Amino acid sequence: MRLVDSPPALARTAKELTGARQLFIDTEFESTREHRTLCLLQISRGETIYLVDTLRVHDLSPLAPVLQAEDTEWVLHAGQQDVLLLIERLKLKQPPPIFDTQIAWGLLGPEPSVSLAYLQFKVLGLRAGKAHQADDWKRRPLPQSQLAYAAGDIEHLPELRDELGARLRSKGREQCVLDASRDALVPSEDPPPELNLDSFRNAWQLEPPNQAALRALMDWYNGLPSHKRAQAPAPKTLLAIASRLPEEGQDVVRIKGVPQGWGRRYGDQVAALVVKAVNSARDGDFIPIDPPPYATFEEIRLDAYFATLRAEVCAKLAAAPELALPTRVLRRLRHALLEGGVDAALAELDGWRGDLCRGAVEAHLSQHPPPLERKQG
Incomplete structure (x- = not known):
């Protein structure tokens, strides 16, 4: 573990990290409603752990060529905010290849969102404390115990990357986690749809x-x-x-x-x-409108059908439903199926999600047709 708290030390660190095939990364930051302050950057190529004091070293540009190297993969746990913060702070041109261990775990079982400590226990059999989890990361100097806690957040990422990568390769999903990790950087909410009179109850x-x-x-x-x-x-x-x-x-x-x-x-x-x-x-x-029903048995049956489809498909794939078929995707799938049929529904599953889910969804739709006829034009 090495504290980097001066420009010369940062320059040496950048030189030592240059050419790394993988970088294991975490950050500590403080958030307000308007702003996030990067307080500490933990980074390693799998050997020495560097703790970059970003409150004392303001110019992080020496790290930019290292972090945006085309063939360098970032390995993080639940790293969406970390990646976006670093891209903004270092003015990186594009997201790097990312392997998010939390997403990797969600592609191997039913749990979409787990802590690093839990994952280390489940995969590596390690127990980690949380003594400094809620500490003030803006205070200076940071005590040695707090620095050690920060270093611990990336200490075992190399072993996690190796083990999770091997499990994903055995299922043909290693590229899937890279694509899903990059997708996580983009806001996941669908744009608000256009309105019509039916939009207002x-x-x-x-x-x-x-x-x-x-x-x-x-x-x-x-x-x-x-x-x-x-x-x-x-x-x-x-x-x-x-x-x-x-x-x-x-x-x-x-x-x-x-x-x-x-x-x-x-x-x-x-x-x-x-x-x-x-x-x-x-x-x-003026168009007279009849009041719409609050509920129908058709809608109740459809809700149950698509909930079952999601559960059965994800159980067959051994992938977390919230990751493989999140609510927004299931909503689009349902609309497309009722409006345009199976082909239209399957077209909603694109990219890595299509590679992962399309075959299982198609099989379920074939074996268990939806309970209602699709709408006619």
Whole structure:
């Protein structure tokens, strides 16, 4: 274990790490709502563990060529935040090849999210303490016991990488973990979908002027780029705006669910949109809507069917459901299956997830057809 707390020491460290085939990495950082402060970087090529004091060594650029070397794999545990923080701090051009031991474990069994200590025990038979887990990493100097704890976070990553890699190779999944680890760096939520009247459970209660306002709000919302939709009020809040028919921006801000900053910025625009829609509404534009049911047995059976599909497919693959078929993917799979059939559903499984799951999902759909006919156009 070697503490790196000066520019000359960092330069020596970078030289000693150059050419490493694998780098074993962890970070300690402090987070607020607005910012994350990198406090310590633990890094090794499998021998000496370097503890880079990033509060005392501000310029980490000597490490950039080492960390962004094309053939150098980063090995981390639950490393999404660590990787993104280092990419930002060192201004790296692209994510490196990543082997995340937590994701590797999820591709070998039912557990998607486990601690490093648990994984070391299950794979290597080691017990680790947690005496410094909640320590203040911004204080200086860091005591020797805290530095030793930080070093321990990467001490056994080489053995974990070897053992998990061997298990994945035996299943033909070593490339899968690299692809899944990289995918974990990208926000996993699907972009907000476009809205229609069916998106609003209580739209059936609206009077003609209110429905006209809601239609205008839907058109405005659907015309936004996906990142702007994510910042806009939730659909239930848009329904509230249509119900209240605000005439001025300050009226929009007062509606429950409207973010204050968003309301101050866009309130006047939204109010003008509503007023225009109401004033230009025609009697023939109104569509009477029947209230939708709160539940149907068809939906209950479908929920059970897709929950079973997920469980059976993942049990057959010996992979964690939350990793192999997370809720957002299952939701897309269900929609595609009901709208377009088996081929459309299988097309939703792409990349590493398609390589892993497509055959098992196709077999399940063939052996156990869904309980309802797909929707007809």
